[in-house]
Amino acid sequence: AQKVTQAQTEISVVEKEDVTLDCVYETRDTTYYLFWYKQPPSGELVFLIRRNSFDEQNEISGRYSWNFQKSTSSFNFTITASQVVDSAVYFCALTLEGYSSASKIIFGSGTRLSIRP
Amino acid sequence: NAGVTQTPKFQVLKTGQSMTLQCAQDMNHNSMYWYRQDPGMGLRLIYYSASEGTTDKGEVPNGYNVSRLNKREFSLRLESAAPSQTSVYFCASSEISGSYTGELFFGEGSRLTVL
Numbered sequence: 717a718q719k720v721t722q723a724q725t726e727i728s729v730v731e732k733e734d735v736t737l738d739c740v741y742e743t744r745d746t747t748y749y750l751f752w753y754k755q756p757p758s759g760e761l762v763f764l765i766r767r768n769s770f771d772e773q774n775e776i777s778g779r780y781s782w783n784f785q786k787s788t789s790s791f792n793f794t795i796t797a798s799q800v801v802d803s804a805v806y807f808c809a810l811t812l813e814g815y816s817s818a819s820k821i822i823f824g825s826g827t828r829l830s831i832r833p
Numbered sequence: 834n835a836g837v838t839q840t841p842k843f844q845v846l847k848t849g850q851s852m853t854l855q856c857a858q859d860m861n862h863n864s865m866y867w868y869r870q871d872p873g874m875g876l877r878l879i880y881y882s883a884s885e886g887t888t889d890k891g892e893v894p895n896g897y898n899v900s901r902l903n904k905r906e907f908s909l910r911l912e913s914a915a916p917s918q919t920s921v922y923f924c925a926s927s928e929i930s931g932s933y934t935g936e937l938f939f940g941e942g943s944r945l946t947v948l
Contacts, residue, residue: 725873749934761923761939807875811934819934820891821866821927825875 718743720810722824729798730832737793737827739808745769749819750784750791751809755826761807767791795829803831835859839924839940846914846947854909854943856924864927865907866891866937867899869920876923882907883929914947921945 721740729735741750752764765775767784775782779796795802805826811819837858846852858865863884868876868891878891880899888899896918898910907926911918922943928935 722875747932751936753937759921759942761925761937763936763938766934766936809876809937819864819929820878820881820889821934821937822878822892823868823876825873 718745718810718812718822720808720822720824722806722808722827724827725825726828726830728830728832731800732797734794734796735798735829737795737806737808737829739791739793739824741789741791741808741810743789743810743812745812749811751821752782752791752793753807753809753823754804755807756804764793764806798829798831800831800833803829805829837924837926837938837940839922839943842941842943844943844945846911846945848915848947850914850947851910851912852914852945853911854922854924854945855906856908856940857906858924858926858938859905860926860928860938861904862926862928862935862938863904864929865901866925866927867897867907867909868923868925869893869918870923870942871920879909879922911945914945916947919945919947 748769750767754762781794783792807826808824840855866881867879882888882901924940925937
């Protein structure tokens, strides 16, 4: 089956702690994309990163970093020195290549992150 | 800069009623999607459309129909609403060309309650 698993349903940490959100995926495809999205309490979905399956370089953007490992089919997301504003639900997503030019894009069930002051 | 616009934002229906959720994007994207979000279930794909005139089933298509009216618009119809369809619905669009898949741009969501 092709799917995305976010095993951590909820995480709660104290402000300034580092936190890692796990994402494990399954796919038969050799070409695919992975995404992370943030959904703050206001409800909108905010794009964070897109990663192509051929690009295994880790990425850092400010306090955010992503570790992509094809060998373990994981695309984990780390927030360094967390802040209260990081409190949100975070979703990992995967494209499934179809026979049409469109990709189905499926999501994990999300991880609710709470940062306590 | 509207992006993806969904209407209505809120709707209450009685079991058996029908309704259509409208979605329009102004980014000239070729692909459009409908997702539903339920607590603890994440976002589940209902239907998607690669281009005008084509639609495909997602993970949870039962009870829904879609129509890709043109490149801009992608509507989701509930013919006979059921309480199990109470959810928040998100429309999204993306640019997909050859091996390139862009990120999804989402609307603000439509909260539907079926009594």
